[in-house]
Amino acid sequence: MLKTFTRLLIPLTLLCIQANAELVIDVQGVAKPTPVAIVPFGWEGQAPDMPLDIAAVITSDLKRSGRFAPIDESKMLQKPTDGSDVDFQDWGFVGVEAVVVGKVIQSGANAYTLQFQLFDTFGRRQLIGYRMPASRGTMRGAAHRAADMIYEKLTGIKGVFGTKVAYVTALQQGKERLYSLIVSDQDGENEHKIMESKDPIMSPAWSPDSRQLAYVSFEGSKSAIFVQTLRSGNRFQVSGNPGINGAPAFSPDGRKLVVTLGGVNGNPDIYVLDITSRQTKRLTTHRAIDTEGTWSPDGRYIYFTSDRSGGPQIYRISANGGTPERITFEGSYNARPRLSPDGTRLAMVHNDRGNFRIAVMNIARKDLLVLSSGQQDESPSFAPNSDILIYATRQRGNGVLETVSADGLIRQKMASGRGDVREPVWSPFPRF
Amino acid sequence: MSYFKIFAIALLSVFLVACQGNTIPDPEPTDTTYGSDDGADTSGTGGDGLGAGEFFDDTVEALGTVIYFDFDSSEVRAQDQDLVAGHAIQLNDNSFANVRLEGHADERGSREYNIGLGERRAQAVRQMLMIQGVKASQIQTVSFGEERAVALGSSESDYAQNRRVEIKYTN
Known part of the structure; x- marks a missing residue:
């Protein structure tokens, strides 16, 4: 074959x-x-x-x-x-x-x-x-x-035109909102609805082989994390504990998820969940909010958001546990870390003089570059070539998607479908 | 549903005093209002034509079911403490009643972090209920973060309406 x-x-x-x-x-x-x-x-x-x-x-x-x-x-x-x-x-x-x-x-x-x-x-x-x-x-x-x-x-840069993006849309229908999880080509064509619900859907995350998406669903007014296979549409619940089940992200080998669990007493901490055995390992124990974990491409670290110092800042911890190390110091609000696939840059939501914008930090040089110009920009995600990012911004009150080159020079609005579009995540390179 | 009959009677005075409350609760009701429901002033509730459950819903509604929070805060404001106390009484008197505390945040910042902020608010209300004797098993919390905003604009007053905990009776 x-x-x-x-x-x-x-x-x-x-x-x-x-x-x-x-x-x-x-x-x-x-x-x-x-x-x-x-x-x-x-x-x-x-x-x-x-x-x-x-x-x-x-x-x-x-x-x-x-x-x-x-x-x-x-x-x-x-x-x-x-x-x-x-x-x-x-x-x-x-x-x-x-x-x-x-x-x-x-x-x-x-x-x-x-x-x-x-x-x-x-x-x-x-x-x-x-x-x-x-x-x-x-x-x-x-x-x-x-x-x-x-x-x-x-x-000299690998193209990403053959890749896909996943995102969530919310469509107001009378008093209700209809949430959909969509996968489309990176140009917005070829849309497929993966999941639909009257309760919120959040935090989609691609598996490294692009075959599965993990996401959070609030069906029945409680949060749960699901992993769904795109081709078959089959899905299974991997986490449905009391309190918060949130912020899933796959490990580079695809076998584990980093997740946020809050428990009955509502202390959100970072856990690593083995997808097959469903066993969890707790990585953080601080009483602050620890959330939005993401693996470094080499699998060694987990970067996450924590407000243990007061406002939210980005920290990293060894994927095996240990003492977290603070990574961001510039500004009062840095959250939702995402690493470039080449491991050199860290994207985040950064409060830039009262506006929430997408910023990228060069990990070696530690300097921060603000890439977007909106007021409520969120959910940065790197393209697999590490050269472009996609994120959500607001246009006339509705969420729309934008891409920006990692140097901040080229910004493009993506054709938007109906409703409020949010939480874009760029797929890995397809495997032929 | 039979437990509703038991406490429907006890709640009459609460219903009568706090009947105007709709969205933002009236801070007027006092401790004595809530403290007097020992079953003494009970006659006549069976004849008002309402189903017991319906009466209970009205009572809870009259107490107020939404608690608002300041920016970046999970502290229950002084004017809302009576409201929480009122629900504590409902739950203490009716051990079969359960609530779901739904925490919310305004839209600013990142979504999963806002889930954390909403949970923190729901937990603040939960702690306050538990201090007043409500059993942990009667309370469930969920945070919707910024996902279920009630005010869709981007002004300070929109944000203020979205930073809230909704108390929902689940049976």
Whole structure:
């Protein structure tokens, strides 16, 4: 099975040439997005039109990254679908630095091949040539993968267009609110409702293999933590103790959850819960609020929020227990820590002169960078490439999602669905 | 539901005194009001046409069921202490009655931390009830944090309405 799969992914040509200097985006300062051209894809099949406008998906991905400015189709002097027809002089004249051409070839009732090439117009050479199989159902995913490869070749940063986000929506219906847990592609397309309830749903968290989500549900007016398998929809309750059951986050090996349990006497502390055996190990015992635990990517530490010093600040403790160490000192309110997958940065909700904003701390340098500009920004979550974050902000009283590059330079509002959208969490990289 | 009959009688005076209370409780009712329900002033309740449970609900409603908190505080304010005392009497007199204390926070800050703040408020009310003799087994707490705001705006007065504990009788 795996063999067949890899055989189908034969690269047309794999040129291991480093990207041209002009094409590498300066991550420190994207004053001007790089002009590129994504030529409409050719179609070789029975139906009059191809199942999905591949070029449109790639164009939208690159545009939303903020690092590229795809030119309008009307400005293209030529629309080749094969690399051999690309006239570098024409493209240089239009001023684009890179060109993508390709086509979709139908090979069966629901079998297609997506083929594309990426060219450096100034260096006059091919940077990528790739061909991948697709069905109608996987066509969009294949287009996102193509965009990921193009993005990585041109920027040196791994693309996240093929990843997903999970989030919670609340929709007011008369006197009641309907809460939904949604999983969609990172561009907001392809929404799937995972769970729906008239009671609040909170704190979704991805398993490291992207197959499961843990979340908190208040069904029956009490809190409980569930783990749900996305494909089957099956779920099981892993924690339903008296008082708080909250803030789940998977361990890097996927076998444990860090959770917050409050108990009958309501003292929220950090626990590690073994998902299979349901056994818990208590890590903190302080009478303050200890919550919002999250694992460091190497599995050694658990970072969490605690107000043991008065206001909430971020601490870390060895995943085996021990004495917590305070991590944040700047400002009166730092909460909801999330580490970048590369382990170098810590995102948090930070009170910035009365506004709750997303800030990122460089762990080695300890300096804090405020990334967002709202008043009630919350729930930061890193993309798996550690380069972008997603978080919730408010727009005319409703929660909407925004992404921001980790350097704070590129901020994008995500197309929002209906209702109040909150608690976005970015999935890990998909495993092919 | 039969236990309602027993205490419905005892609660008449409370009902009569505190009948206007709706959302924010009237701080007027005094200790003597609550202290006098020893079953003496009891005649006539059977004939008012109300079901006993309904009468109980009205009584609880009249006491007030929402306690508000200051910013970043879980301290029950002086004017709400009689309200809590009133519920302590209900629960002491009716050992089969149970309450769920639902703690809430305003929307500022992070959601799970706000769950902690809401729980702290629910626990403050729980402690106050227990000091006045209510059994731990009669009380359940849940914190909804900022998830169940009643005022959806972002002004100080909206926040003040959302920082609360709701007392809900569960049987």
